Amino acid sequence: MKEIYHLDDLRVGQRFGSGSHVMDEEEIKQFAAEYDPQPFHLNNEAASKSFFQGLAASGWHTAAVTMRLFVKGEFKPAGGVIGAGLDALQWHQPVRPGDELSVETEILEVRPSKSRPEQGMVKTRVTTYNQRNEPVQTFVANLLVKRFVP
Amino acid sequence: MKEIYHLDDLRVGQRFGSGSHVMDEEEIKQFAAEYDPQPFHLNNEAASKSFFQGLAASGWHTAAVTMRLFVKGEFKPAGGVIGAGLDALQWHQPVRPGDELSVETEILEVRPSKSRPEQGMVKTRVTTYNQRNEPVQTFVANLLVKRFVP
Numbered sequence: 001m002k003e004i005y006h007l008d009d010l011r012v013g014q015r016f017g018s019g020s021h022v023m024d025e026e027e028i029k030q031f032a033a034e035y036d037p038q039p040f041h042l043n044n045e046a047a048s049k050s051f052f053q054g055l056a057a058s059g060w061h062t063a064a065v066t067m068r069l070f071v072k073g074e075f076k077p078a079g080g081v082i083g084a085g086l087d088a089l090q091w092h093q094p095v096r097p098g099d100e101l102s103v104e105t106e107i108l109e110v111r112p113s114k115s116r117p118e119q120g121m122v123k124t125r126v127t128t129y130n131q132r133n134e135p136v137q138t139f140v141a142n143l144l145v146k147r148f149v150p
Numbered sequence: 151m152k153e154i155y156h157l158d159d160l161r162v163g164q165r166f167g168s169g170s171h172v173m174d175e176e177e178i179k180q181f182a183a184e185y186d187p188q189p190f191h192l193n194n195e196a197a198s199k200s201f202f203q204g205l206a207a208s209g210w211h212t213a214a215v216t217m218r219l220f221v222k223g224e225f226k227p228a229g230g231v232i233g234a235g236l237d238a239l240q241w242h243q244p245v246r247p248g249d250e251l252s253v254e255t256e257i258l259e260v261r262p263s264k265s266r267p268e269q270g271m272v273k274t275r276v277t278t279y280n281q282r283n284e285p286v287q288t289f290v291a292n293l294l295v296k297r298f299v300p
Contacts, residue, residue: 035214038230051232059233060214064185067210071187080188082201083209090235
């Protein structure tokens with residue numbers, strides 16, 4: 001593993017791992033109270049009668065935790081993790097209290113910029129797994145990565 | 151405005167507004183420290199020398215604040231805001247300390263479920279504006295919405 005990856009170091013198919021994080025009930029409710037205040041993210045009783053059939057983390061909470069695991073994980077792009085956006089994001093199943101999340105990043109595309117020779121775009125698939133190795137979230141992100149300038 | 155919108159109440163082209171939220175510097179740094187610990191979201195000096203040329207909110211922070219404005223806004227789908235995922239998300243420009251964000255939601259598609267007659271999918275474009283009415287973020291979300299059952 002390199003310390004920092006320039007555009008020139010990246011190849012389609014490369015994969016990078018991350019540490020893991022256990023989502024605890026308090027944290028799920030705290031995030032929800034601040035950013036996604038809906039009964040099925042806040043209250044066990046209400047959640048058990050909802051679509052989710054039990055307390056579930058906000059998808060945006062899963063996304064935020066994914067970002068931290070990504071930033072602290074193995075793939076450190078030169079210039080930092082700068083996203084222009086996502087092509088798609090899916091939440092495949094609920095994240096529950098006690099679930100342990102980890103992230104795998106796969107390089108899908110590496111494209112030098114025509115107009116800005118010092119940088120390029122990298123398309124990555126970022127998959128968040130739970131402790132049973134089931135994907136709970138996937139997205140495809142378009143990242144701006146610096147080229148190596150000797 | 152209705153209190154709650156069932157699938158049957160929704161039409162392509164309907165638009166819904168929200169309240170607003172001012173992103174302050176402390177909050178930007180706090181979110182970043184927790185979920186996106188990168189220098190350009192945490193430190194004014196480092197940010198001024200980065201791609202962003204000044205402190206910028208994490209895109210995931212903008213997304214999380216957007217979710218709160220959405221949940222507390224005019225469009226209240228029956229059963230709550232339950233997203234299966236996003237077709238696309240773009241961050242158009244940095245969100246800076248002092249920026250006041252608000253959200254507009256437009257209904258793009260309304261589709262009853264064939265297999266589950268009590269619900270359907272609604273495709274919405276969710277645009278987050280700053281105080282100059284410039285879009286800072288857009289995404290297209292696929293929401294699961296209940297049908298009206300008399």
